[in-house]
Amino acid sequence: MVPLYYYLALSGILFACGVAGFLIKRNLITIFLSIELMLNGVNLSFVAFAAHWHQLSGQVFVFFVMVVAAAEAAVGLAIIISVFRTRQTLNVDQINLLKL
Amino acid sequence: MTPHLHLWLIPVLPLIGAAINGFLGKKFSRPAVVSVALAFCGAAFAMALWIAAQFSSLPIPVLETFAPWLRAGSLHVDFAFYLDQLSLVMILVVTGVGFLIHIYSVGYMWEEGGFYRFFSYLNLFMFFMLTLVLAGNYLVMFIGWEGVGLASYLLIGFWFTKDSAASAGKKAFIVNRIGDFGFLIGLFLMIKHFGSLDFGQVFSSAASLPVETAGAGLLTSIGLLLMVGACGKSAQIPLYVWLPDAMEGPTPVSALIHAATMVTAGVYMVARSHVIFERAPIAMMVVSVIGTLTALFAATIGICQTDIKKVLAYSTVSQLGYMFMACGVGAFSMGIFHLMTHAFFKGLLFLAAGSVIHAVGGEQDMRKMGGLRSKIPWTFWTMTAATFAIAGFPPFAGFFSKDAILFQAFVSPYGSWLYWFIGVFTAFLTSFYMFRQWFMTFFGEYRGQEHPEEHVAPAGAAASHGHGGIHESPRVMLVPLVILAVLAVVGGWIGSERFGKFLSPAVGQVPSVAASESPAASLQASEEHVSEGLLTSVSILAAVLGFGLAWLLYHQRPQLPQEIAAALGGFYRAVANKYYVDQLYAILFVNPLIEGSRDILWHGVDQGVIDAAVNDSAEGAEHVSDSVRHMQSGNLRSYAGWVALGAAVAIAYMIWTGAR
Numbered sequence: 001m002v003p004l005y006y007y008l009a010l011s012g013i014l015f016a017c018g019v020a021g022f023l024i025k026r027n028l029i030t031i032f033l034s035i036e037l038m039l040n041g042v043n044l045s046f047v048a049f050a051a052h053w054h055q056l057s058g059q060v061f062v063f064f065v066m067v068v069a070a071a072e073a074a075v076g077l078a079i080i081i082s083v084f085r086t087r088q089t090l091n092v093d094q095i096n097l098l099k100l
Numbered sequence: 101m102t103p104h105l106h107l108w109l110i111p112v113l114p115l116i117g118a119a120i121n122g123f124l125g126k127k128f129s130r131p132a133v134v135s136v137a138l139a140f141c142g143a144a145f146a147m148a149l150w151i152a153a154q155f156s157s158l159p160i161p162v163l164e165t166f167a168p169w170l171r172a173g174s175l176h177v178d179f180a181f182y183l184d185q186l187s188l189v190m191i192l193v194v195t196g197v198g199f200l201i202h203i204y205s206v207g208y209m210w211e212e213g214g215f216y217r218f219f220s221y222l223n224l225f226m227f228f229m230l231t232l233v234l235a236g237n238y239l240v241m242f243i244g245w246e247g248v249g250l251a252s253y254l255l256i257g258f259w260f261t262k263d264s265a266a267s268a269g270k271k272a273f274i275v276n277r278i279g280d281f282g283f284l285i286g287l288f289l290m291i292k293h294f295g296s297l298d299f300g301q302v303f304s305s306a307a308s309l310p311v312e313t314a315g316a317g318l319l320t321s322i323g324l325l326l327m328v329g330a331c332g333k334s335a336q337i338p339l340y341v342w343l344p345d346a347m348e349g350p351t352p353v354s355a356l357i358h359a360a361t362m363v364t365a366g367v368y369m370v371a372r373s374h375v376i377f378e379r380a381p382i383a384m385m386v387v388s389v390i391g392t393l394t395a396l397f398a399a400t401i402g403i404c405q406t407d408i409k410k411v412l413a414y415s416t417v418s419q420l421g422y423m424f425m426a427c428g429v430g431a432f433s434m435g436i437f438h439l440m441t442h443a444f445f446k447g448l449l450f451l452a453a454g455s456v457i458h459a460v461g462g463e464q465d466m467r468k469m470g471g472l473r474s475k476i477p478w479t480f481w482t483m484t485a486a487t488f489a490i491a492g493f494p495p496f497a498g499f500f501s502k503d504a505i506l507f508q509a510f511v512s513p514y515g516s517w518l519y520w521f522i523g524v525f526t527a528f529l530t531s532f533y534m535f536r537q538w539f540m541t542f543f544g545e546y547r548g549q550e551h552p553e554e555h556v557a558p559a560g561a562a563a564s565h566g567h568g569g570i571h572e573s574p575r576v577m578l579v580p581l582v583i584l585a586v587l588a589v590v591g592g593w594i595g596s597e598r599f600g601k602f603l604s605p606a607v608g609q610v611p612s613v614a615a616s617e618s619p620a621a622s623l624q625a626s627e628e629h630v631s632e633g634l635l636t637s638v639s640i641l642a643a644v645l646g647f648g649l650a651w652l653l654y655h656q657r658p659q660l661p662q663e664i665a666a667a668l669g670g671f672y673r674a675v676a677n678k679y680y681v682d683q684l685y686a687i688l689f690v691n692p693l694i695e696g697s698r699d700i701l702w703h704g705v706d707q708g709v710i711d712a713a714v715n716d717s718a719e720g721a722e723h724v725s726d727s728v729r730h731m732q733s734g735n736l737r738s739y740a741g742w743v744a745l746g747a748a749v750a751i752a753y754m755i756w757t758g759a760r
Binding site for chain 2: 019022023026031093097
């Protein structure tokens, strides 16, 4: 039996990688992938707790997160393509018109 | 059951006229404006006559409630109108003299701009004045009281592009406000202690209280507060300063509002409240002292005025002083008698003065008139009648009323020989300054200039060669003059005793008559009858002396007045400058108010506190926003950084609180 905190540590590492990627990378697609990484880090902690406490609600949450992530991927990629078509770039430092 | 009189129609008719001319008059032709104004004013006059005709068959007093107004707890106030002998006299004087002055104004104002506006205001004034005198309770009276003040303000400032007229209007309004404040507090006292403002209820409550001989009580307070209001409206010391300035208005306005009707409202109010005053000897004494002092004080100022209208203005203040003297010695009906005759002869004096001003092309300085007797004979003869009336020559109207007041001042239990003496001396002064005006205007040589480029032209040449020249006024102005002149002659023939008897149900009997009817005082009364002839001859003598002195100084030896003025030096200058009262008020009240308002209220409170608070908080918000708006960079990664930072702070907080 693998102890709970192993899973939680892995989950934290995955999430931290996602945050770091989100903050550091400039390419919009990479940032998008970082978000997926964070979501999966969270998913891992959910299933870990579900297994630990023998409760199904954690697993149900994970299904919801996956569904939302799939929808997000569809919409997000469509937005990314649309942004690239208009701006000819995916560098977020140059996609900064939404400001005061 | 008597027929319903519809008293409310009397004030409302002129109001309809005012509304028609005020809202639609701009598009009317001048004849249309005139016919509207005269029709509604004349209708009110006709109704007053109709009521007078059937007066003896009416159950006096008549109280008609037009509509309920206020229901506040136990206090009930209605739009009620009240008719008794006093209000009958007042509505006849107001509508009668008012109608004549309306007619006169047609000629006087024909060339002026804002013709419809003038007549709308005049009709509005009639509405408020009639409301005032017909009111059935103090609150409706107060509506009229304030309304005539408004109409007075509008008409003084009729030529509002002229700075002096606009500020004279404001002065009148503000000075009246001081008086109104006293009046209002008096009303509050009545509500508090009598629980009503109806004349009937207030007077019956007041009548049940004892005479306040020992000291100042409730009735004395109410009486004094009412007197403060009367001082403002009727231009008595110390609030008389607005009336001479009010002469900035058109002359018919001076005649109607500032001589014949509105300024007498204070006398009317005191006479109406006679039940209160009769039970407050201290208030009575204040009324008579103020009246006597004002009569003397204004008469002395009148001697040195050179503006034809200012002389009449101070003379009005002085004559109002007589009326208050009469009220103060308990002879309320004599005060009203003088009010009536004064409305005739002073209205006439102003209208005639307007006719003179009209004749010499707008000149008001008497030093530039003279010798007008033969050029404007109608004006001359009517003004002569009025001058003899105000000076107190028998058998003109002023003689009867003034003599009655002086007699009452002497014999009344409230009176004293001092009032009488000052009154007679004032009568002498009145006669002197009125004949001074008469001689300066109509006798001697014409001193004005026909053509500005010439020097003082010889009288005959200037009048005959000047284009237009000095001309008599049109007939529409002369007819009111003649009618008023007849009234100024015969108006007093009714006799003070018969008039006093007629008014006695409304304002009580003259004290000396009341005293002589009691047997104990019969001996004293017989002595008084002996002295009555003596007193009358003294007052006639005073009038004749005034005439003689004016004749000597301003007809026989015209250079003498300058020499006397030079000899008197400082005293003459003080009188000619109206005792510097305006300057004194400016130093004591006006300037501190202006400076306090500007330095403390404006610069200190408004700019320093209110504006500063608003502006500083706005500036603070701007500074904060300016510093935090940089977070909104549009850079996705900086947003993400803020989110991460926020999450980190939240987690740190949770760990920290969880650890405790």
